[in-house]
Amino acid sequence: MSTLIIIDSAPYGDWSGREGLDMAFSLAAFDQSVTLLFIGAGVNWLRKGQSPEGISQKSVEKNLSAAPIFGVEALLADGRDCQTYGLTEDELIASVSQVELGPELLNQYKHTVFAG
């Protein structure tokens, strides 16, 4: 049974995306197949070079780099939303695949859950 967790809110502004990340890690802990998809303002999670020390928060970029270690299967981003936020391939953290959010993608997952 596979689960897709969608994060559509920007990082650092609120906690809803982090809840999605916790959910993904918890599923991975029990060896459940789980993939993270970033859409809308959520694609800003994937920008390289974040340094949130000045706002006293942990780097979601560094947090995300633990995802493959914990067993999260893939990090996906909506390509069009990346464009909207000026994110080129070079500016995205490695290991992210750009996809198109649509029925073809969603049909691959038994459960799709939005974070927050």
Add this chain to the structure above:
Amino acid sequence: MTDQTLPERNNEGFLEDAHTWTPDIAIVIAAEDNLDLSERHWEIIEFLRDFYNKHEVSPPSNRLFVKAVRESMGEEKGNSIYLMQLFPGTPAKTACRIAGLPRPTNCL
């Protein structure tokens, strides 16, 4: 080092700021759990320090702690019996407390 001179900790004995950690602090915190740190303990402690520097998160649960150790060091050390023997109780909590990492979020 006495308890008086330890950096600020929360009510479960975790350091408030992971950056205040030193190996001497690990020895004092381990002693509270009646643990005498061996080379095998230090290897895991160093792994956790490195993990936290890279990912800014503690392994959230025992299962993910074991998984992360296995990814890095293989089956021989990345298994729950080995880690439970080194860090009794809830291994992720005990090990993170000694290594100066924040409390694992999903460890009850």
Add this chain to the structure above:
Amino acid sequence: MASIRTLHILNKTPDHPRFNRCLASLGSEDALLLTEDGVLAAASDRFTGFAGPVYALRADLEARAVEVAGGTLSPVDFEGMVKLTTEAEQIISW
């Protein structure tokens, strides 16, 4: 057994961006279940474009004193909600 292709569980108010995104992705064999803030859509006619079955969690309707206009929407209890989730091949929680 699975008589619903995708069950869409929607807990957002009609002015939340995900509300319209959800409506736009409803397929002809799908069903829509309104829960929490989502039941406020039952107070207006915000999902009339969809011909498939629309359900709303009764406890959430009653909590908010939302009256259901006859015919368009079926209130379900928690048991009914669980039944819907078992009848669906796939679930999207918006």
